[in-house]
Amino acid sequence: MASIFRFKQFEVDQSDCAMKINTDGVLLASLIDMHDAKRILDVGTGTGVIALMLAQRMGDSQVDAVEIDKLAAAMAHRNFNNSIFRDRLVLHATAFQHLQITHHYDLIVSNPPFYTDSLHNPDARKKLARHTDLNFFGELLQFGSSHLSPQGKIVLILPTQLAETVAALAIEYRLYCSAEIQISSFDGDPVIRKIVTFGRMPTTTIDERVFVIYKSKGMYSDSYKQALAPYFLAF
Template identity: 70%
Template sequence: MASIFRFKQFEVDQSDCAMKINTDGVLLASLLEVEPVDRVLDVGTGTGVIALMLAQRLVDSRVEAVEIDPLAAAMADRNFRNSIFQERLELHATSFQQMDVQGHYDLIVSNPPFYTDSLHNPDERKKLARHTDLDFFAELLDFAALRLSDRGKLVLILPTALAETLAKISAERGLYCSSEVQISSFEGESAIRKIVTFERLRVELPAQRAFVIYAAKGIYSEAYRNALAPYFLTF
């Protein structure tokens, strides 16, 4: 049975994807700060939702996506071909480590697997989508250091502790944290996620801003509604 998630300008069939559309992904696509760019890459695209949101948002950009899971890659490719942005979207059905690409990207984004300390999921496809270790992130940082343009940015959404770890090891690759969005469920609570931007230019102190998802239990904050209003039919 198809599982269709309808947005204002596109729709996403996620029936063959181990990891469905989630809050992390849509917040990454809507909250990252970026000027108009030529070329974008979404690493681990899954359903393709982040790539589609960025294609809507960056009207002159070519948006590429890479996905290692064959079923998810095929579904994302169909979602791309069924969208009004199809001419600016491209799917690579492989791992980012095995991509055969030329040139550089101005923006690389990812809502990556990050359960580095958890037990493996018994479902093999969900394990592939959700479980990794720091070697994965070291390879992603190496890829970004090689494939980002001079002023390019790598933007990830991560648990707070992992974001802090990557900010330390990224410097070894010439990439530095320039900004972060600290996401919490409710006002006054600690951040549960960070959207972290890495780039080649080193700054003394990364820019920081807070983002709260809920105004009260079951009620989205005005900031959340405003961020997703260009995309969600319900807002």
């Protein structure tokens, strides 16, 4: 049975994807503070929703997306081809480590697997989508160090503690955290996710801001509505 999620300018069939559209992914795509990227790479695209949102948001961009799950890659490819952005989206059914490219990226994004210390999911495809170890982040940072343009950025959404670990790891690859968005469910609640931005230039201060998803139970915050208004039919 098809599972269609309709947006204002495109729709996403997620019926063959182990990981469905989620809050982390749509917040990452909508809150990235970069508007002029020409070459974008979405690592672990899943349904393709982040790539599609970025193609909508950055109208002059060329977006590459990689996905190692074959069924998800096929679904993302169909979602791309069914969109008005099809000419600017390319799906690579492989790992980012195996990409054969000669160009550099202005923006590399990922809503990566991050259950590094938890019990693995018994479902093989969900395990593939959700679980990783720090080697993944080391390889991603190394890839970024080699394939980012001079002003290019890597932007990830991660749990708080893992974000701090990855920020420390990035320094080994001469990449430095320049900004972070601290995401909480409600005002005053603990930070549950961070959107972290890495670039080549060391900085003495990190641009920090807070983002709250809900203003009350079942009611999205004005900030959330504003961020997703260009995409969601509900806003």
